[in-house]
Amino acid sequence: MWQRLIEVYSQCSEGVWFGAAVSQEQILASSFSTSQATTLKQILSILPYDAAFQVFHEPSDFAKEIFASLKAIYYGKDVDTNFRLALTLLPAYTQKVLKATQQIPLGYATFYSSISEAVGGGPRAVGNVMASNPFAPIVPCHRVVRSDLTLGGYGGGLKTKIELLNREKRGFSSSKELRVNGGALKVFPVEYVLSNLTLT
DNA sequence: TGCAAACCATAAC
DNA sequence: GTTATGGTTTGCA
Numbered sequence: 001m002w003q004r005l006i007e008v009y010s011q012c013s014e015g016v017w018f019g020a021a022v023s024q025e026q027i028l029a030s031s032f033s034t035s036q037a038t039t040l041k042q043i044l045s046i047l048p049y050d051a052a053f054q055v056f057h058e059p060s061d062f063a064k065e066i067f068a069s070l071k072a073i074y075y076g077k078d079v080d081t082n083f084r085l086a087l088t089l090l091p092a093y094t095q096k097v098l099k100a101t102q103q104i105p106l107g108y109a110t111f112y113s114s115i116s117e118a119v120g121g122g123p124r125a126v127g128n129v130m131a132s133n134p135f136a137p138i139v140p141c142h143r144v145v146r147s148d149l150t151l152g153g154y155g156g157g158l159k160t161k162i163e164l165l166n167r168e169k170r171g172f173s174s175s176k177e178l179r180v181n182g183g184a185l186k187v188f189p190v191e192y193v194l195s196n197l198t199l200t
Numbered sequence: 201t202g203c204a205a206a207c208c209a210t211a212a213c
Numbered sequence: 214g215t216t217a218t219g220g221t222t223t224g225c226a
Contacts, residue, residue: 072222093209114219116208122219125209132210144222153220161220 006053007042009038009063018070019043022062023052028088029134030070033156042155046134048089062198073137076167081138084156090134093121097129100180104143107170108187112173123147137164149196162197165190184192 006028009133010019019039021029033039040055047053059067064165072079081102087095096119104110112123112130119126130141136155142164146152164188168190 091210097209116221122206122208124207124219125221127220128211128218129220133220141220144220148222151220155220158220183202 006047006051007060008040008053008055009059010039011059011067012036013071013142016074018067020063020066020138021047025062026084027066027135027138028086030066030138031136032070032074035144068168070137074164076164079092083138085135085138093125094129096131096181097126097133098139100185101141102139103178103180103185104140104169104187107190109143109165109190110185110187112144112152113147114186115144117178118185127152143190144192149193151197165194169194
């Protein structure tokens with residue numbers, strides 16, 4: 001399926017292990033956690049079951065770029081995440097949801113239901129895509145929450161989700177609509193979610 | 201609040 | 214084919 005060997009990289013920065021699987025200048029998977037074992041496990045579980053891969057200890061130049069971005073995203077910095085993601089192997093609906101999610105700007109958040117209204121399907125199906133997001137945190141699934149303004153879930157744990165969102169606060173004060181995939185996606189300042197959390 | 205039922209794409213059998 | 218499984222939502226007591 002993949003002509004070339006898949007390269008798997010991991011790198012630790014301030015106690016956080018970032019991981020990525022790449023092939024032919026495309027990202028097949030990315031992830032992060034507090035342990036190298038967990039990060040690698042997550043990466044490997046995303047790869048096709050019959051894929052040939054090799055784990056490298058020294059990052060390639062491309063991997064270095066990716067890690068720089070992963071770190072920046074993790075710390076809530078505004079960076080260009082315009083990487084080539086290997087979407088084509090994924091089901092069509094999954095691709096649509098991931099693309100829509102990728103368009104949520106830094107400092108904003110949206111609902112599972114809002115995404116489903118924009119791309120079709122139902123909120124629950126959107127949640128399924130988030131749960132198996134192969135490109136965390138490049139595809140910012142942490143910016144998607146439940147319509148009652150509670151957090152919903154997160155692969156890396158809810159604590160991590162809150163931390164990420166906290167670092168993404170930019171003081172925006174109004175909602176807006178994005179054009180995605182022929183539909184409209186409503187997004188609102190991430191502060192709406194965070195302030196609601198402290199109340200409860 | 202809390203619980204049940206509807207919802208919808210995937211993955212697993 | 215069919216069933217099971219969710220990072221959900223809504224309605225109703």
